[in-house]
Amino acid sequence: MTTTYTIQDAAEETGVSAHTLRYYERIGLLAPVGRGPGGHRRYTEGDLGSVRFLSMLRATGMPIREMAEFVELTRAGDHTIPWRIEVLEKHRDALRSRMADDAAHLAALDRKISIYQDLQEEARKTA
Amino acid sequence: MTTTYTIQDAAEETGVSAHTLRYYERIGLLAPVGRGPGGHRRYTEGDLGSVRFLSMLRATGMPIREMAEFVELTRAGDHTIPWRIEVLEKHRDALRSRMADDAAHLAALDRKISIYQDLQEEARKTA
């Protein structure tokens, strides 16, 4: 007795909208999901895992096109593992790079805020 | 004698394309830039500073709409400084939140890569 999820449940579980779940399946990002007797989708835990993984890639800025390529590799069999590692490492490096940029930008933002706060303090005293 | 920049120079200086520089000016993100005798834009250092600031906001995920609102506030005068601080602080919080998510995602990505590497190592030994 394996628990399954309706599309709405899957949406709530993963934070990905039902519309988007169908969309991902349509474009091949997600393998065809199993169906109940009436043709309704039944998401397994494994499906949710895939969705969460994809969702993480998206959140970290990977384009759909590239995600599709990765998914293709996983479908092609175990011999593509080196390439999959390569894709993920490349993405990890891009993410690290973005995080570094973000840190610098955060500092700049803090400086800007400080400047405004000083300006505001100045105005308060003058008033 | 204040140095000025052609649109191409400004593009190289700021990393924002000439097309985008005109676009930003068109939609009011950038105050009208000074012109040379023939109507060509002449960017001042101050203009470049504005562009760099806007570019930083964009890079950190602020929507153009929100940037425009901020720019509006700066045009409206010094009495809007508290609101500007509010906008920047809100954005800073969003950025911090994204950075935290990124850190978690990075860890997940590392784990996934490790799993693949172990799998690959296993395959090597078996072969």
Next chain:
DNA sequence: ACTTGACTTCGAGCGCACTCAAACATCTAC
């Protein structure tokens, strides 16, 4: 003066990632 390349405006077009609509089927609770 002439050529070559950069610049101008303005509207249109594009790529991305959804998001929705319509018309219809099925499931759930009463």
Next chain:
DNA sequence: GTAGATGTTTGAGTGCGCTCGAAGTCAAGT
């Protein structure tokens, strides 16, 4: 069994942020 929510497919529509094209003007080198 019936109402009402939820599901299905397919194609079309949306919002964002550029990006480009056309037609014309201007600048710099020879």
